Every structure is written in C-alpha cells, then in structure tokens.
Amino acid sequence: MSLLFYGIAAIAEIAGCFAFWMGLRAGKPLWWIAPGIIALVIFASVLTRVDAAFAGRAFAAYGGVYIAASLVWLWVIEGIRPDRWDMVGAAMCVAGAMVILFAPR
Numbered sequence: 709m710s711l712l713f714y715g716i717a718a719i720a721e722i723a724g725c726f727a728f729w730m731g732l733r734a735g736k737p738l739w740w741i742a743p744g745i746i747a748l749v750i751f752a753s754v755l756t757r758v759d760a761a762f763a764g765r766a767f768a769a770y771g772g773v774y775i776a777a778s779l780v781w782l783w784v785i786e787g788i789r790p791d792r793w794d795m796v797g798a799a800m801c802v803a804g805a806m807v808i809l810f811a812p813r
Contacts, residue, residue: 710758710809714770717754718777724748726781765808772798772805 727744730736760766776798779790790798 710760710769711773713754713757714773715777717751717758717770718774720747720751720754721774722778722781724751726785760809769805769809772801772803772808775801 724744724747727740727747731738731740731744755766755770758766758770760769779794779798782788782794783790
C-alpha cells in the first residue's frame with residue numbers, strides 16, 4: 709500500500725509544483741497557483757498514509773519515488789525524454805528508497 713500512496717503523493721506534489729512553476733515562471737496567469745495549492749495539500753495528506761513509524765523515514769523513502777516520478781513527468785507532460793544518466797540516477801534512488809522502506813526492523 710505504501711508504494712501506491714507514494715505514487716499518488718508524487719503525482720500530487722509534482723502537479724502542485726508544476727502549477728506554481730507555470731504561474732510564477734512560465735508566464736501563465738497567477739490563478740494557476742490555486743490548483744497548485746490544492747495539489748500540494750493532497751500531497752501532504754496522502755504522504756501521511758504511508759505505513760512508516762517515523763515521518764523522517766517516510767520522507768526519505770519518498771525521495772527516491774519522487775525522483776523517478778519527476779522523470780516520468782518530464783517525459784509524459786513536458787515531452788522531454790530522460791537520458792540514460794537520468795535513468796541510472798533514478799534507479800539508484802529508487803533502490804535506496806526500497807532499502808529504507810522495506811528493510812527489516
């Protein structure tokens with residue numbers, strides 16, 4: 709279940725940050741920020757659903773998922789295909805996240 713929550717959180721966070729990027733940097737109307745705020749509230753709420761005893765550990769593991777999801781966003785939404793170094797870096801981060809998330813404790 710944690711991976712599902714991480715995936716939903718990543719989509720919400722990236723969408724929220726992208727809305728701010730568009731409204732503040734890419735010349736879109738400032739109303740773009742409103743859905744960005746909503747998306748970031750969803751992100752924070754969903755991240756609390758992750759099955760982890762400590763917030764810091766949940767956030768650390770989320771970092772790897774966020775990096776991989778950001779590259780998917782880059783490709784699907786922005787139309788820029790990640791290069792092999794993006795993929796290698798993301799794989800390393802996801803592997804680290806899985807160690808943090810699934811290590812026996």
